[in-house]
């Protein structure tokens with residue numbers, strides 16, 4: 001260790017002017033400012049305008065399938081074509097592919113050869129919700145219900161006694177597809193899970209919190225008028241199935257193969273007298289997916305090939321052929337490689353993955369002063385302070401974390417500093433309080449440089465999640481800067 005310099009005498013130190021110490025503090029301390037305080041009036045206006053577009057997208061894309069439909073429509077309008085439709089790609093080519101209707105890849109081909117790596121924004125478009133069981137329909141006490149099985153990490157009690165809609169697809173016996181969306185139009189009926197009245201809630205309130213409403217108690221009310229023939233067996237169920245057949249041509253057995261999802265029926269809303277926040281279902285992770293998509297569609301002829309990757313099944317482990325683990329996402333990158341390169345070679349493609357930089361764009365918990373005990377206030381993202389860059393996620397000893405390399409993370413930070421784009425940092429709650437994961441490690445396994453980042457959310461995974469409009473807008477600027485300059 002080097003010899004320590006002689007300390008200044010207390011008398012000298014006392015002469016240091018307060019301005020100097022203030023300047024020194026500014027130079028040395030890390031400070032993450034509230035962006036409403038530092039944003040220009042133009043940026044604030046842009047944040048409100050950008051939020052309107054986002055809210056429109058939220059309301060038409062509540063499920064991964066609907067988000068893909070809406071995104072593909074936008075992409076086609078902006079001149080993107082299905083990648084299969086073309087054999088040769090050149091700088092400026094805009095292509096996309098749907099990952100079995102539940103995930104999406106979109107890219108703008110850059111000037112540099114693909115072997116130098118892609119710049120990718122990866123977010124997910126599935127959200128916690130409630131699905132149907134394979135044999136959902138039953139009648140009990142003159143009411144007709146759907147048995148359900150929740151998807152992802154939800155507090156089940158939050159989903160009762162609130163209006164819900166049903167979205168998804170089903171296939172009739174003859175193979176024709178039915179797209180269903182009931183509960184979104186103001187004239188539509190909605191559905192609901194009942195709850196116990198407080199008057200009789202004594203036993204329920206003594207249950208363990210996780211069991212206040214149990215999985216088997218999420219039974220969706222879908223009807224209560226019996227089939228007209230008084231002698232018919234199971235008249236209430238028959239009345240319902242008769243209606244289902246008349247309206248959609250579906251029989252009970254068709255529900256076995258259907259993908260029907262139960263989500264909150266309300267639309268996204270401004271929150272607060274100042275309209276600074278947005279409350280909605282499914283910010284996790286559309287609040288990252290939407291700005292990522294816009295950041296990529298903004299590109300005309302970027303340096304590197306830029307990609308927006310929107311995956312499914314993140315909430316249950318990124319599994320299956322539409323989850324981030326799926327080969328299908330990589331296939332799209334391989335196709336770009338082959339169609340820009342003239343031919344595919346395995347080593348060249350492996351090198352292009354190795355040279356790839358990816359932001360794993362997923363929400364984090366915004367510091368909630370009401371429930372501050374679960375967070376370390378010095379190491380948590382705050383609502384209104386912009387995108388949160390997270391070196392790692394994971395739980396209890398970083399289990400499942402990707403933990404980005406310091407070289408890469410520092411590079412991203414320098415890039416944002418040059419562009420004068422603010423950011424903040426943090427981790428998901430106190431060390432032993434729990435935790436969570438993202439798609440980061442899955443992509444990092446391919447050799448890419450990966451950094452977790454995302455928008456802070458209040459009430460994450462609740463039917464009504466809250467984010468700040470200023471965070472959304474600066475996240476978009478961050479993403480745009482990354483794909484253009486990384």
Ligand code: MN
Nearest residue numbers: 284285362363
């Ligand atoms: Mn997420």
Ligand code: MN
Nearest residue numbers: 128284315461
């Ligand atoms: Mn989530």
